[in-house]
Amino acid sequence: MRFYEYEAREIVKRAGIPVTDYGFTADAGEAGQIAERIGGSTVIKSQVLTGGRMKAGGVKFADTPGEAEAHAADILKLEINGHAARGVLVDPRAQVKQEYYAGVVWDGTAKKPLILFSDMGGIDIEQVAEEHPDHVGRAHVPTLLPVSDFHAKQAIAGAGVTGRQMQRLIPIVSRLAQLFQTDDMTLAEINPLAELEDGSFVALDAHMEMEKEAEGRQRELLRALGIADDEERDGHEPSTFESAVSAIDAADHRGVIQGKDTGFHGDLGLVIGAGGGSLTLTDAVQSVGGSPANYSEIGGNPSVAKACGLAKAVLQKDGVEKIAVMMSIVSNTRVDIVARGVIKACIELGKDPAETISVFRIPGAWEEEGFKILRRYGVEHFDRSVSMHEAAQRAVDKIQGTTAP
């Protein structure tokens, strides 16, 4: 789950890292009142789950409460990359002496969290790492033993920072590394981490992402942030097809089906599985000149109703006349159940299975039973002697009419 900046700042604040005296609101009038309370110049920032706010005009500076209110009104109406603003953050305009970067990510190779620190804050850390590698310090953090300050020191020293600045930075970086684990983040970033004219440090922006698998055990934190238990924050709005498949999957606990069509624009419906098989088959269809209408995954031995539901959802997509039903060799999912499901889908939609199912290539458990059913309905089917790519080729040939049906 990706957090809005105002939530990410709250997470940072809860961990004991200093933040500015900011305010969040979805009301322009209230933005003016917050600016009044803060006093002096303020920054009005759009709260959206996308980058490029500054460029899009989603960040504006105000000298008076009136100006803050006017900017807030504009920003609340502004869509950025298709995202409407959730609200605005009103922040005092800080007197910054120097900007730093502090972040924590998972290192899948070391299998530990990795602290990244730089004295060149305010810009993308990947760019700094590429152009100024000597300005990036790194340190791995253990997961069994507690995080200790020396890990933070190592990262800070790695960027060449010492003296009074280091002393002030240690608790901030150390607490960030701690919250990364306690709050089950996959990314915890403070950028910029600002050193103010008076020598104090403050988080001026924060970016946090929580691991989906851990949301259940982080309910308390999520509720404290005002996030409802059922709030979905996918990167994109699910399409009609995607919502339909999710609903079919949720209706029955046996097996798993998934469907995606964001980014797919073709005419060949894919009823495919499992995880790796689906990736392989989607590539295979494209590599032989076919154009998938969707991506899907069947796994974990779904019921006939579930397989039927997925096939129907695919067939009900605009422009889809034919489906290809293909999987890598199955050992858990049963071939006959998937066969029954896809044939049922065709019949219930008033379509001829032999015409509609271009190919059926699922070898493995219960294949004899499955092939018997497919024969009865005249559906072209293959066992494992026909490779996944050969099956994809056959399906594409059929839909392009380059071969006799």
Place this chain on the structure above:
Amino acid sequence: MSILIDKSTTFIVQGITGREAVNLTRECLDFGSKIVGGVTPGRKGREVHGVPVFDTVAQVVEHNGGAVPDGSVVTVPPAFTKDAVFEALEAGIGLVVIVTERIPRRDVAQMVELADLRGARIIGPNCLGLIVPGVAKMGGIGGPAKDAAKAYGPGRVGVMSRSGGMTTEISSTLTAAGLGVSTAISIGGDAIIGSAYAELMPLFEADEQTEAIVIYTEPGGRMEAQLSEWVAEHDSRLPIVAFMAGRFMDSEEMKGMSFGHAGTIVEGKEDTAAQKIERLQAAGIQVVERIDEIPDAVKARLHEGAA
């Protein structure tokens, strides 16, 4: 020979009374594996296909006269997996196969860290386990014994795969081509796993039966880069053939979307299929476009080696 397991390997199943675990217990026993006990807290005294069930791992050890099993297959719900794995590791078990998926990364990292401290190895999570054709299997890999025997013939090629199902598809292709499989390992589809390609290479390197390696790989993570680095640093005798699935995910529209497995997501430049293929090839690893090209590629590489 084989790697990690052989015909004398003993193991337990933690969470043995679960539906999936009952099936895999049957499959492994039929295949010739030695399952010496099962654990489900509160279910002591039951049996699963003749395997006695206990409340704790320590009770299994006691029941077996103090003999610590070689391995454990862990298939318990995600919230309890870390505890089950800690229990296995602290009992002195040296090989833990974690089948469970959707375990938070912090838990996985902690399990791996403890395994390192105890000198043990973790395979998975989110995997189907491993198989030595004709000898033993540990986990649901290949399914029922009869199906597993059909897809996995004994032979010369070591297989490592981020997808459980594709481990079987690839091994079946190698078997049909007469090459066969030495040991096949479903390494798991998560962003953090106990044993990545490069960490298993030294074992295959030391195994006389293995003459070549085939890997199945996907976008996301740096596991392939790590293998490329390992190959560049070691003068391995084993030719490697790789298959990369998920090339379609390189399209700009798919950025940040996860497909197939939890770890399969393009977040940075290094994660893309194109970038990984380039790295693998630079290390001398042949990357094929289709699964059915794998046997000929392996044969050609074996022939080169022999010439």
